[in-house]
Amino acid sequence: MTDSVNLNTDLTKDLGIEYPIIGGPMYPCGNPELVAAISNAGGIGVVQPITLTYVNNYEFRAGLRYIKSLSNKPIGMNALIEQSSKRYRQKMEAWVDIALEEGVRFFITSLGKPDWVVEKAHNHDAKVYHDVTELKWAQKGLDCGVDGLIAVNNRAGGHAGKRDMRELYELLSGQGKPLVCAGGIATAEDFIAALKLGYAGVQLGTRFIVTQECTASELYKQAILDATEKDIVMTEKVTGVPVSIINTKDLKEKGTELSGFSKKMLKGKRSKYLMRMLLAIRSFRQLKASFQDNSKGPKYWQAGKSVAGCKSIETVDDIIQSFVKAA
Template sequence: MSEPSTALTRDAGVRYPLICGAMYPCSNPELVAAVSEAGALGVIQPLSFAYVHSGSFSAGLDRVRDLTDKPLGFNAIVEKSVKAYEKRMRTWIEEALDRDVRFFITALGNPAWVCDVVHSVGGKVYHDVTERRWAEKALEANVDGFIAVNNRAGGHAGKLDPAAVLADLGPLNKPVVCAGGIGDEAGFVKALEMGYEGCQLGTRFIATPECAVHDSYRQAIVKADEEDVVLTDKLSGIDVSVLRNPVLDKVGYRAGPIARWLLRGRKTKHWVRTYYTLRSLRSLKRSSTQGLTYRDSYQAGKSVAGVHKVEPAAEIVDRFGRAWLASCESR
């Protein structure tokens, strides 16, 4: 009998409908490769490879390909406003395509040019969205599916809960992947039974030996509960989920009045966000590799509630995959 499949497993060429999402600064080649090798989809975060882990994007990509020849994903944050960045992203995508990466997850800007390049070689593009209006725009760009980021996600969280975002996107008739809040296999199976074609997890995979973060980050995730996850706009000018810490408890989680005023201005918004982003790239790299200092925080989502130990990536994939296969059998 043939194994069960979903639109995601077919589009990505993987065994299980499970993605280890891109994570700046936590995506390192060993983690990405371990997830793909185990039958799920490891996603390359090019900035994380180039600036945190491998010295260059190409070296990171080579390292992943030394470890696995299985399908891989690539996270393209399509920010157009910095020309040099867009040029670099185009080069990285070409390199990834040359190394047989065929599944792309776009975020933020207009994914049209990524769709053109990727579709020309038979690949697929799923776009990160938090609600329908962004999904409709992405459909005009010809995307193949959506990564639906909900209000429980690590990184930049959405506003809707998993059921509401699925109901919002369902009528668009494209595969929808659930991103956010899944820490254990019960949550994984439940999301698939709701109608999602797959799940993208981030936080769960930080608590693995393959993820090259400081051990205090892994332990903080294992110890944390849902109430320890709070939103702050101090990192990038928009809300990001982080673990509470004593310094932020003291100084507050919201940007100050001047920054908020600048963030509202049509012209100033862009510059403040760029400033915040550059500052946060440095801060996140520092905390993930050296441990928490008074200036930094750890990003994580509410899925921490389902994470009770540090566990090899392959064991997580295997456990989740078997739970899904069992649920398909019992249906």
């Protein structure tokens, strides 16, 4: 039996939500129905704009309106700050503006300098939380005025950090901002452990892929259910930066290393931007095809070590209620 924990935290107060649970942005897995279900269940679903437009084929504003037709609760948006392309930056700025016009009041920034997102968001009383893996990145975000930090640990899906959740809490908790634990949360016990450590909330990715609302292919969902922690490997092969991925048969055969040419290009001062862009474009295509299972090519299925706690496909509401009841 666990002692009860307080679900009314700085995160729930900041975002005006019932439970301190964020459905993390996911390329390519964050379909509109999943985002809406997480918000409807009392957490907050976060839109990944490239998922909404490229995977789910919505014009951005129309996609947001569709989500709003499924839920009248708060939702968030992921603003990946990319320095390498001016066109991408303009696109992201336009998406942030549209999101604000459509009433989105929560942004998660990752990578780079989030100053321009903070400026736009704060003009509308919206909150910005910044994904970080180290103190130096937290400092950079705080210098830009972010309202909270998402501490991405070494068990996370996507671009994982190097430190465990306890180490990261100790490193980042003195900053006077709400701290969210991202990585390794799949069960009510994981959720309670994070809150007991002092985190103001949790951000989940992998657990929400194995839900009825997520439109990932059955093969992808089954691969998560079958996987153990040991099957999760970090590879630069997909995007050029390390991501957590299931070590499938294909990947075992082909290896998780980038080609010598790609590595060389990523080392060059100028060529690294071009290489990153090329890898990003290729990875968007490969990840989408793997997610939908409509290609014969190798399967690139991102997931974190929280696969260990993913035992069955449930509804989002059942998962969130199981956390809440246990707390």
